[in-house]
């Protein structure tokens with residue numbers, strides 16, 4: 001693949017912009033013996049997952065599809081057009097937001113949404129079929145939430161969450177796949193579906209109130225401790241298998 005096409009596919013702008021970056025000497029690529037300067041946009045490169053190249057001194061591994069993990073801080077909306085708070089997408093580098101897509105929306109998209117005030121684990125990708133699969137109600141990926149409650153928890157509330165509560169948009173009761181009071185005001189709740197404000201509405205249905213919400217695990221993968229709020233990183237194949245159960 002030509003070097004300018006590689007950069008284009010990875011979100012560095014139009015082919016013209018990518019050609020300009022290369023001609024101006026901002027790009028290095030590993031042609032087999034480590035990173036070397038390359039100022040020819042038409043340079044043929046043997047492209048493969050993880051191919052190392054750098055743009056303006058920043059190392060970027062080549063990924064045909066982008067799969068990234070973000071530790072969402074509070075105060076960000078999971079929307080490209082937020083209404084009151086900054087968009088979560090501003091936490092990502094422009095290249096991840098600009099990766100060309102066939103659809104109208106460019107770049108990686110969040111798999112499901114977290115509320116503005118919720119913190120924790122979020123997967124983003126430009127793999128449309130994966131977003132569809134992981135968001136589908138039939139794909140029961142368990143998600144673990146650490147819930148801080150306003151009122152002290154009691155055994156009755158925990159049992160009702162396990163038995164199922166009726167929310168106003170669904171005649172069928174929704175139940176927690178697992179639910180444990182870790183402390184007086186700390187509930188660990190596992191859900192396998194993702195209805196709008198589900199945790200907050202479930203807690204309200206049992207007469208309590210959520211005052212803090214953090215997603216600590218998706219599938220079999222916990223949020224890595226070294227990924228601090230606002231930070232992102234690439235997801236490895238092994239982690240992907242833990243996340244999706246495949």
Ligand code: URA
Pocket residue numbers: 113114115116118196197198199200201213
């Ligand atoms: N449930 C909620 O109520 N909010 C979230 O952000 C996620 C799950």
